[in-house]
Amino acid sequence: MPDFFEATPMALWLEDYSALHAQFARWRVEGVTDLRSWLLQDRDRLRHCASLIRILRVNRQTLALFGARSQPELMGRLADVLRDDTFEGLAGELDQLWLGRGGFQSHTVNYSLAGRRLDLSLKAVVLADERQPWDRVLVAMEDVTPLQDARRRAQASERDAREFFQQAPVSLWVEDFSAIKRLFDELREQDISDFRTFLDVHPDFIDRCLQEIRVLDVNDYTLGLFKAESRDQLIERLSDVFREESRATFAEQLIDLWHGRLFHQKEVQNHTLAGDLLHIHLQLSVFQGHEEDWSLVLVSLTDITARKKAEAYLEYLGKHDVLTQLKNRSYFVDELGRLQRKRAPLVSFIALDLNNLKLANDEGGHAVGDDLLRRFGEVLNKAVDRPCQAARIGGDEFVVLLPGYDETATRKVLENIHSLIELNNQYYGGIPLSFSAGESTCRDPAALEQALRDADRALYEDKRRYYTTHERRH
Numbered sequence: 001m002p003d004f005f006e007a008t009p010m011a012l013w014l015e016d017y018s019a020l021h022a023q024f025a026r027w028r029v030e031g032v033t034d035l036r037s038w039l040l041q042d043r044d045r046l047r048h049c050a051s052l053i054r055i056l057r058v059n060r061q062t063l064a065l066f067g068a069r070s071q072p073e074l075m076g077r078l079a080d081v082l083r084d085d086t087f088e089g090l091a092g093e094l095d096q097l098w099l100g101r102g103g104f105q106s107h108t109v110n111y112s113l114a115g116r117r118l119d120l121s122l123k124a125v126v127l128a129d130e131r132q133p134w135d136r137v138l139v140a141m142e143d144v145t146p147l148q149d150a151r152r153r154a155q156a157s158e159r160d161a162r163e164f165f166q167q168a169p170v171s172l173w174v175e176d177f178s179a180i181k182r183l184f185d186e187l188r189e190q191d192i193s194d195f196r197t198f199l200d201v202h203p204d205f206i207d208r209c210l211q212e213i214r215v216l217d218v219n220d221y222t223l224g225l226f227k228a229e230s231r232d233q234l235i236e237r238l239s240d241v242f243r244e245e246s247r248a249t250f251a252e253q254l255i256d257l258w259h260g261r262l263f264h265q266k267e268v269q270n271h272t273l274a275g276d277l278l279h280i281h282l283q284l285s286v287f288q289g290h291e292e293d294w295s296l297v298l299v300s301l302t303d304i305t306a307r308k309k310a311e312a313y314l315e316y317l318g319k320h321d322v323l324t325q326l327k328n329r330s331y332f333v334d335e336l337g338r339l340q341r342k343r344a345p346l347v348s349f350i351a352l353d354l355n356n357l358k359l360a361n362d363e364g365g366h367a368v369g370d371d372l373l374r375r376f377g378e379v380l381n382k383a384v385d386r387p388c389q390a391a392r393i394g395g396d397e398f399v400v401l402l403p404g405y406d407e408t409a410t411r412k413v414l415e416n417i418h419s420l421i422e423l424n425n426q427y428y429g430g431i432p433l434s435f436s437a438g439e440s441t442c443r444d445p446a447a448l449e450q451a452l453r454d455a456d457r458a459l460y461e462d463k464r465r466y467y468t469t470h471e472r473r474h
Contacts, residue, residue, distance in 0.1 A: 171301035179212035324377025436463035
């Protein structure tokens with residue numbers, strides 16, 4: 001299985017917040033309600049919170065970002081990394097956790113081991129775990145230092161505006177929207193008021209507006225981002241950059257402009273001239289002094305493709321068990337709730353439990369046990385097709401959720417699992433996979449949880465028979 005943690009193209013920190021969770025519980029008992037204000041009253045409280053966070057692991061992108069040769073070196077110099085204005089954003093992060101949001105988003109400042117200031121955009125998610133609350137928190141970092149530096153330079157001196165435009169580490173476009181403004185004025189003269197409905201009825205107007213945009217200039221960074229050899233080549237091939245899927249977000253931009261929002265931002269998808277998909281954070285602003293005719297518009301495009309990949313990974317972790325690649329307990333509970341709300345008329349369950357996992361761990365170590373769990377995950381992933389789902393809900397406990405399956409269909413799925421187990425054991429050798437199982441079928445939408453308990457009882461009876469039989473043999 002690939003190490004997604006190491007392969008992710010963003011800095012990742014896996015941290016243990018369980019001590020912080022316990023501290024929050026004590027503060028609630030003591031009557032703290034507004035955590036953010038309370039923390040900011042005494043910075044030592046913030047430092048205490050920071051001291052309770054234990055870092056478990058960082059990936060190689062993190063080491064590269066902070067200029068560290070190894071994780072021990074980085075951990076040993078955290079005081080150099082987290083200092084000065086670092087604590088400004090910490091109160092907000094802690095407040096989001098306090099409010100039960102399951103993670104946080106923030107902007108903060110850290111420092112590399114060489115002392116370089118790093119402006120960082122953070123997104124964290126609390127991973128589901130039954131052992132201790134908040135004992136695994138995954139934090140993704142995006143380095144936005146170049147963008148923040150560029151903004152600071154732009155604010156410092158208008159005389160350097162042209163140099164900033166060319167040297168800015170984001171894609172900048174100067175465009176003329178005056179023809180779009182004239183089209184809007186014509187519509188208003190025709191008493192068009194509901195612009196969104198107008199676009200629904202006249203989708204060709206979106207294409208016309210796209211054609212009316214005149215690109216005046218782009219900076220050098222833009223050419224590199226879109227893999228263009230020259231400005232002329234990029235402008236000639238704009239249809240390759242802004243494809244059909246861009247129309248929906250462009251329509252939303254037009255609606256913003258119609259309603260007078262001359263500064264707005266969107267997440268959009270573009271393509272390079274080589275065909276690569278780019279996830280872009282777009283900011284559009286009409287230059288001051290050109291609000292009446294929109295003849296000068298600045299469009300800033302920031303490449304957030306790496307961040308989107310990291311977010312997709314975070315979302316994956318929120319629903320999956322990384323070891324087995326199956327859905328996790330959190331997903332299973334949510335899906336069960338969804339079926340209850342939907343009042344699904346027919347749902348079956350197969351509860352499964354690996355046999356002898358503890359013995360494998362005791363005799364061969366946890367690596368052997370993990371290998372058995374991975375193999376069982378392979379079997380269930382092959383045996384269970386949508387709309388059914390297999391989930392790991394505990395250490396060696398699994399459930400297959402089978403919406404729309406009756407007893408006969410459920411039994412066939414279980415038979416298929418047994419067949420694949422035999423093939424798996426022939427292929428891998430070593431300790432054979434073995435499991436106990438219990439089935440149940442529910443035709444009463446209000447009795448899903450009872451049906452799940454019935455499957456569990458049948459599982460435990462099957463497991464009892466398994467161990468009774470094997471004890472006799474020995």
